[in-house]
Amino acid sequence: MKPMTKNMWREISHGKGRFIAIILIILLGVQIFVGIKAAGPTLNDSADKTVKDAKLSDVQAFSTTGFTHKDVQLAEKVAGAKAELVKFKDVVGGKDQAAVALYGYTKDARYNKLSLRSGHMPRNGHEIVLDELAKDNDGYKLGQTYTFSKSAKLKHRSYKIVGFADSPMYIDDSTRGSADVGDGTVRYLAYIPQREMNLKVAMMLNIGFHNLQSKGTFTDGYSDAVNAKVTALKKVFKPRAASRTKALLGNTVVTLDQQLAKITAAKKQLQQAGQQGGSAANLAGQQDVTLTKEAAQLKAAKTKALAAGKTTYTWQDRNDLPGFQAYGESSDRIAAIANVFPVFFFLIAALITFTTITRMVEEARSQIGTFKALGYSKWAIAKNYLAYALTAGLIGTVLGALIGNTTLPRIVLALYKTYIPLKWVVKFQWGDIGWALLFSMIATVGAAAYVVWRELTEGPADLMRPRSPKSAKRIMLERITPLWNRLSFNRKVSYRNLFRFKSRMFMTIIGIAGGTALILTGFGIQDSIGASGTRQYNDIIHYQATMRLRTAGQEDKADQILNNNDQYHSHTDVAANVGDLKTNGHQVNDVNIYAPDNVAQFKRYVTVRNANTGKSLSLPKNGVVLTEKTADLLHVKVGDHIKVTTTDNKQGTAKVTGITENYMGHFMYLSRAAYKQLLHETPTMNTLLVQFNHQTDKQRKSLAHKLINHGGVMGTSYTKDQQTTVSTMSGSLKPVVAIFILLSGILSFVVLYNLTNINVSERIRELSTIKVLGFYDNEVTMYIVRENIVLTIAGIIVGYGVGELLTGYIMKQAATAQVIFPLTIHLTGFIVATVLMAAFTAIVMFVTHKRLQKIDMVGALSSSE
Missing domain, CATH: 4.10.860 (DNA Excision Repair, Uvrb; Chain A)
Known part of the structure; x- marks a missing residue:
């Protein structure tokens, strides 16, 4: 083995701690960078694989009068389309008369194939397969008898449960959509042989396009292509509605x-x-x-x-299916976090690695000088240290990429327990791995090349002598004479050393501040996501339910039921509509339009206040108030005009008179006069905003059931359900955040340990000198510890500010088209970040103390001449 190569391996052998520290820092940086950035694509790829294997249809159509084979032929006129008739209806059934989405099962179905969890598919007309939720939430078991209500109008009322399954149309187990039967909320799905449905025609038409299968479900390309297909389908079906109506009515x-x-x-x-x-x-x-x-x-x-x-048609694509949009937004949110958090994490790791390599090469000045004196070329000397840095960098990068790309996405997938079992697809993200490798090489090989080249510009004699120590200078604290005179000698030395080695001071503060900020950001992400729901339903929305009347203005039956309910408090009437808003090429769809019957009363149910100043906003006779996110997406401000188109095709133009604080959903508020002026019709009160005292889940379901069946109400929507969805969204991120915090903590510890080691190594002669002068072991340790305590405190304080800025930026990037995440970090986050950094400092100081007890003073103080 050549002498230079031997020297490199000896460097690794004698400095195992530093070599391992470099590998660990690079490994952690690459692991979180590659792993978290792979999580978003993995979630999308896994869901895409799951729904494509189950042949999920691209478009689903519903008709008020049903579909026939003529409709199948008509749909297949659109290029690439294959259509299939499905018998479907919402019914009431089961032991607690729940709302159930009932589908007709056929063995040779082209689309939306069931994934069996247990049992088998229906084999005869007396067998039924239920949603897995019916087993998990309602306790149904194989072999039990399931009974539908008479209103279901099936060939039989009772069926034997022979299986439990999942449908690709419902990937989120927290929601199954709404219905106009039961309590208005679909509890689970059910499948019986299609001939048992007792329907003359199919009520649903599934349509798929072969040329869309190569596109990812959650990509913009797929979304644009599906929108184009839906537009084409609407066009070919437009004349069909009239002819279908005429055929049904006949001569009647x-x-x-x-x-x-x-x-x-x-x-x-x-x-x-x-x-x-x-x-x-x-x-x-x-x-x-x-x-x-x-x-x-x-x-x-x-x-x-x-x-x-x-005949009227309703068209929907995959994004309209229950849970799909929430899933896509969740993966987008993780992707948004991955664009910021791991990058910052990796930059901290790379910066510390750069410093470590730099210090290592600077410590080897005498070796470099010796090799240069012996006649080795600059390249021969440089490649020794470049190989050292390259080895550490490559090991850290390869291990980090492997561990990160193969474990973190799988952990995230495993944590998505509210979704049906997905088929895991974990691909290597070669682009991200390439960037990680590039940054790692800059931090290791780049640092080594820079310092070695700088050192090699000096002569052998200069290199073989230690670099002259920096001379001490007066610091600002010394100018405060009364305070300075009260400090002990040891404290004066510590404070002078802090400012004497400014690069070391800044690097330590940056390392501690980075670790603190990362831990704080982990807590901030979770707190901010949870705060969107808390603020929306505590500060903005003050009603507990919305009830849509079957006939606008007729609420007597609903009032009668509400007044007999013990939990009922009060309600107010609004004219509610849904519309699309447009201006200057920007558009926001599905905006909730509320025109209250009594504006003064409405303020007790919804807080309408300026998003910036917090001042209350009025609903003028002319103009509308938009919620913050809606205005942001439309790029409008107070005084601008917007075009409004409602779902019943009423149109008008309105002036924006205010922008109100809001965190979830899109809303437009206006007075009755403004409504009439905008849409040229008198608003009819069709919705009730209702306040209740505390209700149990059972009480909510019971009331909703009564209102639909006897109260003239089409459906009841409880804000508690929406709060639960937000809580679930926040809860699903807790384990992910825990991973962030754990890895951030490990990085912080390694960084602190590494920087302290560098500090001790650089000052070994100084420490040996004071030990020879008679300082006790504890005093020698405190010589270093005192500086670290000051730097730790400074780093933690700086970390607080960086953490807030980083969290705010991430939350802005993670915001969806529907949700704003307010910057929120609870006190717990600050306490945990502070305690962890203090604990890491204490552990490092204990290890340093043990090391300082074993200093070879003679070897350290021997002359290098």
Whole structure:
């Protein structure tokens, strides 16, 4: 082995601690950088693999009058489309009469194939497969009998449970959507043979496109392509609605019109007879009353026939399925965090590594000088240290990339317990690994190259002598004479040393501040996500439920049920609508439009205040108030104008008179006068905002059930359910945050240990000198510890500020189209970050104390001449 190579291995052998520390720092930096950045793509790839293997349809269509094979043929006119009829309806069933989404099962279904968890699929007309949620939440078991209510109108009411399964249409186990039966919330899914559904036509049409299968479900490319397909489908189905309605009604309406015309003619004749007076007039009057009743009955029959026969279509894609948007936003949120947190983490690791390599080469001045004196070329000397740095950097990068890319995404997937079992797809993120390798090489090989080249510019004689120590200078503290004179000699020395070696001081502060900031950011991410729901439903929204009336303005039945409810407190009426807002090329869809019946009363249910100043906002007679996120997406400010289009195709232009604080969802508030001016119609109160005292989950379900069945209410939405969703979202991040905090803590400890080691190594002669002068071991240790305590305190304080800035930036990046995350870090985060950094400092100081007890004073003080 060549002498230079031997020297490198001896360097590694004698300085194992430093070599391992460099590897660990690089490993941790690469691990978190590659691992967390791989988490978002892994979540998307896994969900995409799961739904594609189950043949999830790209588009789902619903019709008020059902679909026939003609509709299948029509849908398949769109390029690449394959359509399939599905019998489906919401029914009530089970031991607690829950709302159930019931599907007709066919063995050869093209789309939305079930994933069986236990048991088997239905084999005959008396068997049923239930959603896995029915087993987990409601305790159903294989072999039990499941009974539907009479209103379900199935061929049989009772079925034997033979299996439990998952559907790719419902990937999130926390939601199954809404219904207009039961309590308004679908509890779980059920599947019976399609022939058991007792429906003449299918109510659902699944459509898939072969050319979309190569695109990722959560990519912009897929979203744009699906939108284009939906537009094409709407176009080909537009004339179909009229022809379907006409076919269903047949001659019914014509016959009714003819009968009404006959009655009208007969009434005219009776009026003429009545003008003659006498008994004929009395008889004509009696007959007229009879004809009037018949006419009213015929008109009601006509209205009913038109309502039952009118065909309207509802189109949705995968993003509209329960849980899909939340899942996509969750993976996007992790991806947003991954664009900031691990980068900052890795920069800290790289900076400390750069410092460590720099100090290592500077310590080897005498060796470099010796090799240079012996005639070795600059390249021969340099490659020795470059190889050392390259070895440490490569080992750290390879191990970090392997551990990070293979473990962290899997841990994140395992923590997504609220979703159906996904087929894990964990790919190596070669692009991120490449960036990690580049930064690692800059931090190791780059540092070594820079310092070695700088050292090699000096002559051998200069290199073989130790670098002259820096001369002491007066520090600012010395100018405060009363304070300086009261300090002990040891303290004066410590404070002078702090400012004497400024680079060391700044690096230690940066290392501790970085660790503190990273730990604080971990807590801040979790606290900020949780705060969005807390602020929305404590500070902004003060009602506990929204109730949509079946007939606008008719709330008597609902009032009667509410007044008999012990938990009911009060309610206010609003005209609620949903619309799309546009301006200057920007658009926000599905905005909730609220026009309160009583503005003063409305303020007790919704806080409308300026997003910046916190001052209360009024709802003027002309203009609208937008929520903060809505205005941000539209790029509008107070005084700008927006175009409003409601779901029932009413349009108008309004001036933005205010922007109100809001954290979840999109809302537009306006007065009754402004509503009429905007949409050219008088607002009708169709929704109740209701306040309740404390309700249990059972009480909420019971009330919603009564309101739908007897209270003239289409559906009830509780804010508690939305709060639970936010809590689940926040809770799912807790383990991820724990990983952040754990790795940040490990990095902080390694960094602190490494910097202290460098400090001791650089000052070994100084420490040996004071030990020879008679300082006790504890005093020698405190000589170093005192400086570290000051630097730790300074680093922690700086870390507080950096942590707040970093958390704020991450939360801004993580915000979705629907949700704002307010910067929130609870006191717990500050306490834990402080305690951890103090504990790390104490542990490092204990290890340093043991090392200082074994200093070879003679060897350290021997002359290098």
